[in-house]
Amino acid sequence: MNPHSRIAAPRPHGSRRTVGPVTRLGNRHAARPLARSVATLVAAIAAACGILAGSVAPAHAGLFDFLTSPTVTVISNPGQLAPRESSQVIVRASAPARPGTVVNLVTAGFLNLGYSVVGTTKLDANLEARLPLPGRDFLGSYQYWAQVPATGAHQEGNSARFSVTIASPPKPVSPTCGGANPTRPDGTPWRCTYNDEFDGTSLDRKWWRPQTAFQTGTSSRYACAADRPDTISVGGGVLSLSLVELPTPVAACANNQTTRFVNGQVMHYQTFNQTYGKYEVRARVSSLRSPGAQTSFWLWPNNDTYGPWPASGEIDFAEMYSSAPDNVFPYMHYLLGENDPKTNRNVPGAVCPISFGDWNTYGMEWRPGQIKILVNDQVCVENNYSTVGGVQGQYGPFDKPFYLNLNQAMGTTGNEYDPNVVPDKVTTQIDYVRVWQ
Known part of the structure; x- marks a missing residue:
């Protein structure tokens, strides 16, 4: 016998019987309550949708919106x-x-x-x-x-x-470089292309980008570049970049590492760059005379046109170490060609005196085939550069656009940070940045 078949027993006339989920009524009179229920339900739905008897629904409130x-x-x-x-x-x-x-x-x-x-x-x-x-x-x-x-x-x-x-912002319109009008060796004037005198109360972020993805120091003790009021600030006519020891560790590093040390660095990354020209930064480095801090002003290539570092070049026109506070150590990184100090051929670096604790100017003049590093308007080193074997052309790698970086960093090997000696905050103040071409 089919288990799904069955014989229904006779039932009284008008009685209700159910087959599955469907309810059936024994006569047409019993259907009236169901019809009234359906009408009530439809009316409720219509009312909820804003439909009234004898009216047209608004365009924004249709039944099937x-x-x-x-x-x-x-x-x-x-x-x-x-x-x-x-x-x-x-x-x-x-x-x-x-x-x-x-x-x-x-x-x-x-x-x-x-x-x-x-x-x-x-x-x-x-x-x-x-x-x-x-x-x-x-x-x-x-x-x-x-x-x-x-x-x-x-x-x-x-x-x-x-x-x-x-996109990078348009070049500055009619910058003045503080009214300074330096001239080239041939007597023609340099043309001002950018300057920041830091006369406001906040960093001009149209041009300056805080670095937040870089570490300085050593593997055992390091500072992370951070965009914070205590590491980067503008006021009193200066930009202040600081290395700060915090009371408790923070997750300030780009890789979410924690550290008690943060530092300030700003750059013209993707905002301002040029090929060749004259740069000048007037700054006062911290008065620290113990190892632990480093201040650097340098140019970095927009693109690795000639390959990874140092093939595409780097111009550190000022590097100061708190372990040697009376000097500046400029250096140019590239694939050096043949060296000849007598003709200043491929002389990449030097050691030059500065006035400790005072304001000094650090700069460079960059022309095809030659870079001069200047300290307080005096030539520190002159480099008639060329690359090994001439593989990067006559003026490579310094024939491409570079952008400026400024930082107050933690010292690295040979200038390691000692928390028992270095104060909680070490600051470099920058009076102005001026660029000509």
């Missing part, structure tokens, strides 16, 4: 920004979105894989919104779109994608 998506249109976007420059994106949505509906600004992930929300706000009474667009650190073109997330009232709506390009 939950099946549709709002149209999202980007009215304006910045198109191009400088590194770390923030802005906004203006968008407009259509029904069934309503005032107060959340709208997101979304950006594509790495290699356009996935996405992340970078800004959120709500639609106003005109179904428009101004979405915050945060700054980015690196040059390039980035994809964005606006998104109205799905709710119980409608499906998700997305705008068309648009691009925002992060």
Whole structure:
């Protein structure tokens, strides 16, 4: 016998019988309560959706709005920004979105894989919104779109994608270099291309980028470059860069290592660079006469055109060590060609005196085939450079754009930090930075 078959016993007329989940009534009169229940349910749904008998539903509150998506249109976007420059994106949505509906600004992930929300706000009474667009650190073109997330009232709506390009800011307009007008050896004037006199109360982040991914010191004791008020500050007409010992360890390093030591470094990375020219920095190094601190002013190549360090070059036009506080140690890193001190051919470095505890000027004059390092306007070292075998051309690697770096670092091997001797805070003050071409 089929276990799913059965014979129903006779039942009284009008009685209710059930087969599975469906309830059946024995006569047409018993169907009236069910019909009234269905009508009541439909009326409740209609009321919830704003539908009244004899009226037309508003366009924004249709019964089936939950099946549709709002149209999202980007009215304006910045198109191009400088590194770390923030802005906004203006968008407009259509029904069934309503005032107060959340709208997101979304950006594509790495290699356009996935996405992340970078800004959120709500639609106003005109179904428009101004979405915050945060700054980015690196040059390039980035994809964005606006998104109205799905709710119980409608499906998700997305705008068309648009691009925002992060580009270096235009060169400074008519910088003055403090009124200084130095001349070249042939008597022609250098042209000022950039200067910062640090006359304000905060770092000009349009040009200066704090370093936050670098460590100095040794493997057993190190400081991490950090963007903090106690490591980088502007006031009183100077930029102050400090090496600081903290009371407790912090996760300040780029790799999430903890340390009790942080230091300040700023640079013109992706903001200002040039090939050849004259640089000058007026600074007062800390009065520390014990090992542990290092101050450096140097130029680093925009790109590794000639290969990894030192093939693409580095110009340290000032390096000061607290273990030898009466001198500056400039040095040029590259693949040196044949050395001849008599003709200043490939003489990469020197040791030159400075006035300890006082203000000194550190600079360089950089021309095709020659770099002069100057201290207090006096030539410290002159290098008529060339590379080994001439593999990098006549003037390589110093024929490409370089950018400026300034830092107060922890000392390394031979100048190791001693917490029993070094004070909790060591500071280098910088009066100005001036660049000509």
